[in-house]
Amino acid sequence: MPDQLDASPEVAVPVTLGNVATGVQAREPQTGTVYVVSVSGPKMYNINRRPFMKRVAEDTQLYQVISIADDKLRFEARTAVGQLYDAFELVKRDGEPNQLTEFPAEVAEHTRPIVEEEASVGK
Secondary structure (H helix, E strand, C coil): CCEEECCCCCCCCCCCCCCCCCCEEEECCCCCCEEEECCCCCCCCCCCCCCCCCECECCCCEEEEEEEECCEEEEEEEECCCCEEEEEEEEEECCEEEEEEEECCCCCCECCCCCHHHHHCCC
């Protein structure tokens, strides 16, 4: 069963992010706009995870399937072998933030293990 979310628990998305890792998803609370960044090629960056990032991927090539019908947008991010990695629907509502419905992924979040030296940087 999908999760129905309202805007209140979300964190504002920064205007600029620089290099953003593959598969980042975040939601802007005032409008319900969802920001998605993805990479389909082999060049991958380390993730510097931030509170607004809902789901991320490292070392994972993804492609997107986007469909729009009436006031509904459906987004799917799939791995190179077709597994569902991230999915949601947005429904536009007059005078209110878009309604976000998230769907469960078929695979766990892909992230690199934290190396001891990297974990101690900045302490």
